[in-house]
Amino acid sequence: MNFSEATFGAGNLDFSRAKFGSGKVDFSKANFRDGNVTFFLANFGDGEVDFYGATFGDGNVDFSDATFGDGNVDFLGTTFGDGNVNFFAATFGDGNVNFTEANFGAGNLDFYAANFGDGNVNFDLVTLCDGSVIFTEAKLATLYFNPTTIGACRIEAEDLSIKNRAVFEFPLSAEALTFLSLQGASFDGPLRLSGNIGTIPDLRATRSTHQVDLSALKVNLRRVWQWRSWPPKLSPVAEDPTDGAKSGRLKEIAETNRDHHAALRFSADENRARRWRETSWLGSVLDMAFSVCSDYGQNILRPLAALLIFTVVFTLLYKAMKTPVSADVGSMWEEALLLSVSNSVPFLPQSSILRTDAIDVLYCGTPSLAVYAIMIAQGVFSFIFLFLVGLGLRNRFRL
Incomplete structure (x- = not known):
């Protein structure tokens, strides 16, 4: 079915429960204007589904509960507006799912409980703005998540399950990232997190059967001054009271993989996060002195x-x-x-x-x-x- 380069008028467009058969479904370079676009419960059969270079307006894009066959699903270079993009409980076949160079607006990108087949899921060079990216309870075979730009967004991937390789490579702009949670996720292949991110990732209760590579991961412990407190706090206090436990889990993973330098970095963040919150006042003063004098043994x-x-x-x-x-x-x-x-x-x-x-x-x-x-x-x-x-x-x- 060919909708290549089609231009749809302004207003809502509804493909709910549509059955496209087993041939190729081609929406490449289509222009959907500003209405809501709905593919709720659509069935795309076993052919290739191509949204290459398509442009969506500021309405919501809904693929929730849609079923894709075993062909490749291609969103290469697709531009989404500021509405939500929803793949809630969508089912993909064994083909590759490609979002390379896709551009997402300020809305949420939701793959909650989505089920992917044995193909690769690729988010290389995507642009993400301020919305949430949700992979909670999703099931994938292989994930490559390498955005080129990230706004002040949240990445929620609790109880995510990945059978093979999982790669999260963040750019310098990821310092704007406000939340990253993989709590309870399961990885049956190697996991790699790298880049500079503006928060402490939550890997508590994760399970991995292979090596977890955190050697190139730099995190930012967000802290604020608490001026009206007694006894007085002599340095900023961690914003999130769970950052100490999160940093401790990162340290534990690094130690398990014998990455001593990464373990030192995360141990330092753990001490700073627990200072004034879980450590006594005198202990916090000594901890602060230890930090100032030697950066927790990292500085000679x-x-x-x-x-x-x-x-x-x-x-x-x-x-x-x-x-x-x-x-x-x-x-x-x-x-x-x-x-x-x-x-x-x-x-x-x-x-x-x-x-x-x-x-x-x-x-x-x-x-x-x-x-x-x-x-x-x-x-x-x-x-x-x-x-x-x-x-x-x-x-x-x-x-």
């Missing part, structure tokens, strides 16, 4: 720079508290620096000798109680920063 430069800065600061303190008046100024600075360095790296064999000699010159061998207190404080800070440097090196070069 920060604690190393802090160690050097504190070495200089304590050098100034030791010089300011000198007691002898006979030594020259240059000697005072050298001895104060040696004392500070020896306290910063006390594990070196020479540190003890350098520290004793510097104390003899600066304080005639009898430092005051205040000097001892400063030395103890420096020792504590130095131990912390050296530990963080060691932790960062371990995480960086862990096999």
Whole structure:
């Protein structure tokens, strides 16, 4: 049946319960104007269904409960308006279903409980706006979801079931994505999520029999300030109280697949999400300090720079508290620096000798109680920063 390049007038168009037989159904480059277009309960037979380059207006497009045969279903380059596009409970045969380069408006794209055959379902280079994309309880064989543009939309795929490969590759614009849920989904083949997304994906209760690749996935923990709270929150608080559990699940998956660097990223997000919400106030303060000083063991430069800065600061303190008046100024600075360095790296064999000699010159061998207190404080800070440097090196070069 050939409707290729047909132009339909403005108004609703109803193909409900239509039976198209087993030949090719061709709506390629058809123009449907602005009315609602309904294929509810339509039966397309076993031939190819072609909507290549078709243009829909701002009305709703309804394929709910439609049945497609074993031929390919092609929406390549199709443009949908701002209405909803509905494939609710639609049944597809074993052919490929292709939405490559399709353009969806602000309405919802709904595949709730849709049943796909053994072909590939392809969303490469599609454009999605602000509506919801729904795959809840859908059943697919292979899914390639690689949009080129995403607005502030939601992707809801709870209890999704995919028999073979599932690939979700998000673009930089996916930072506008507000919600991504695969909770309870089942994957009997490899699963890959990659790209920069503006939310924490929900993979809780998912089941996968193959590897889950999260190595190229970057997520954004959304946080807000809570100014009117007691005790006061010293840093922003996670918007979604479930983000801690979501990040923990991502960390668990990364650890299972021995992706240590991804596990560190997700562990850091988990700690930030639980801060102030699930962690005590004092624990949150310590957690914040851990984050600032070393990014949870992911940064080596920060604690190393802090160690050097504190070495200089304590050098100034030791010089300011000198007691002898006979030594020259240059000697005072050298001895104060040696004392500070020896306290910063006390594990070196020479540190003890350098520290004793510097104390003899600066304080005639009898430092005051205040000097001892400063030395103890420096020792504590130095131990912390050296530990963080060691932790960062371990995480960086862990096999």
